[in-house]
Amino acid sequence: MLVNPRRITLRVNGLNHMVTVEPRESLLDVLRKQLGLTGAKKGCDMGSCGACTVMVDGKSRLSCLTLAVSVEGMDIVTVEGLSRGELDPLQEAFVRNDALQCGFCTPGQVMSAKFLLDIIPKPSVEEVKYYMSGNICRCGAYPKIIRAVLDAAGEVKRNG
């Protein structure tokens, strides 16, 4: 039933997974349907909303616009990979500051914020707004998302 199936290895959250995919399948669909990693969400499936954001080789990527076959062998991190047992300080900051409402866009927000803090550990408010503008939150949690990211930037520093 699959059209031109390919058997590939995807390295996700530090583990190698064998999957059989069609070349046209998005990374998002493979993560969600085959690996059961449903943290990344399908908000639009056309690169407008950012709910599907993951990290690929240390850079934030829209997994709905990324073909799974194109990231074979690369290091993929999803929101599930951020916390092992306990929350990442960034995730803690999101909870503490109430930087979420319905929570559907939150995994994408968290991953975009993670990328921002990786490249700019102490961002300004304007930098936070700029880097977080690819992620839509229809509930409008933006003021508290900005606060959470700035809070986490302090937190990250405190933790050395």
Next chain:
Amino acid sequence: MVKVVKTRVEFEGRFRDEYTVVEGEPLEGWSPKSGLKIVGRPHPRVDGAAKVTGSAKYTHDVYLPGMVYGKFLRSPYAHAKITHIDASEAEGLPGVLGVYTYKNAATLGFGGAEKVFKQEVTYQGDVVALVLAQDESVAEDALELIRVEYEPLRPLVDPEEIMGLDSSKDRIVGPKLYERGDLEKGFAEADVIVEESFKTQAALHNCMETHGSVAHWEGDNLVVHTSTQSVFNVRSALSEELGIPQSKIRVVSEFMGGGFGSKFGAGEYTVVAAAAARLLGRPVRIVLDRVEENLATGNRSQTVQWVKIGAKRDGRITAIHLKGLVNVGEDGWVADLGGPAKMMYHCPNVKVELYGVKTNLVSSTAFRAPGYVEGDFALESAVDELARRLNMDPLELRLLNYATRDPVTNSEYSSKALREAYLKGAELIGWRSEPRVVRDGAKIRAKGVAGAIWWGGGGPPAYAEVKVNADGGVTVLTATQDIGTGTRTALAQIAAEELGLPFSSVRVVLGDTITELRSPGSGGSQTLASMGPAVRAAAHDAKNQLLEIASQVYDVAKERLTIREGSIFRSDGSVLCSVGELLGNLGDFSVTGRGAREPNQEGYMVNTFAAQFAEVEVDTETGTLRVLRLVSVHDSGMVVNPLTFTSQVEGGVIMGMGYALWEGRLVDGESGVVINPNLNDYLVARCSDVGEITPTYVEPEDPHTNSLGVKGIGEPPIIGVAPAIANALREAIGVRLRELPFTPERVYSAIKGINPRPTTAKYL
């Protein structure tokens, strides 16, 4: 003792009688002065960790073994007749398990199938066919193989055009009339009369989680996961459509990705998924994509409004007349634009006439304070013009005409602190202490104000159970929903407060009909005011049982015992035992308290209020408008959780700002086709658009609304945002903009006194 009580219940301004079953004595009301320890304090969400780690399971995240994917083929035309349809090639594609059109819809096996699949499609996005396939991509491939020939018919999408057509009288619904006093006399008494007309656009909800359901059968029991604001509404619709008893249907919506009014019903996708699952004997998933979401799930109505207000020279309003056209799409409902005109001001003579107009667009549906957002924009813009004509401060004019009793029923309010909200907001924005307008090169900054009124008192029927377990853990059982508003957290606070047990020990179950604890839909800003008192009553019952048990086990008079921080104390302050010990020694007995929302008190009008102040900056060279500051001061009774309360306010304000500045469904006036049904072209607020928002509240004591003294906060924050911005913009550029949204082109054209370039695209 069980008592049956009849009581009057309101939902978004519509009243009905309900019977409710109550047990136990009424509880003493809570207020901000009750010295509460958990309620009234900021608490991060109890489900925060689940949401930031991605472990919270939404309907979209439900993938069941052997699940079949359903996809709809939808009409590309706003109005057309299907002259030929051939699904044979699609049916032959390997992996396709069924294709349904109007020809074989009846075989799906539910009553309304023929209304879903039609030969004449009446809006773009109307259902033409359904494919069921083993995989999503196969379903999508199959959609492309269905051959459809259409005979396009003339679509009618513009209400103003339809009102002028003799041939389209059957498309007009109404008028819906309201009248008090003598309008003519009121205008005759007026020294000053303003007459204004306004247009507001259709807005699309764009919940981040699109509408969708996953249905499967366990024997003859149906289980449906669906993204909904009302699990019970979905269940009753499924029962009716499928012809099976409600007790055989379980509807689950533990986490849901936003509703804003659009997710109150089952929706055809749910009913079709359930019917198809029964037919195939396999789970069926139907989840709409973003374009379908924007074409086929409804919208805030487009309106055209005429407002006339008369006033004495001293500012007293003598008459208000509102006439409105509401674009209801195919078969929507006429939202009450007249709410603010009827309710906001002390004015003896008021008339509201509303006409619904049916068009070849999807049926309109509820969207966060439906009608009041549109109506408040018109009314509060017109009141601002009246202030200018009277040479009065717009805030003073509002305070002068302040209603101290509900003008519609002449009832007392359960509480009203809008005056305090206005004064607090004025202070925070510097209404009197700073200049109202500041010019800085090509940029102008200015301030504006608007008031808002809404509902949100809640009421029965709403039931809860509170279980206290032998390990000291508490389970709050309900079947309400948390649609992002923080319901789980607020209910946990209420249970912990009433029980005297730690907040961290409370777990809240919701979004599942299996508890059979009836709750209202999560809308109308009524969830907390309905469910909160039910949970408190259940916790109170559980506490009583715990004290009774302790009294008998330890032979101490019950009146001498209290529960604090997880332990039972004697009246001399010494610890008798922990709750865990008490129940553990009874063979792990678990106490179950039951509670019902008490009946509403008679004779009071329960309303929520807001005073909203905007400071905007206009770039006169580009027409770009930015909202620098927005101060939103609310009277929503007592605040249970200031942290999530401010989140609600910020979110409502941001959505209101999007409505004022960018959002709007653009429809080609000739073809009736929607031009921007996606999140690239339909512009919602993003992080970089947000200025400074000051969400705050005044907290009146309200002993008349419910045992918590709370009112809703979901909808009030969006209502006055557009008029506050409109009034600030008027102050800045000296020209009144009367059509939403205030795009740069419209603002620039208004400044230059030119007409925007004509196109066939309209905000409809």
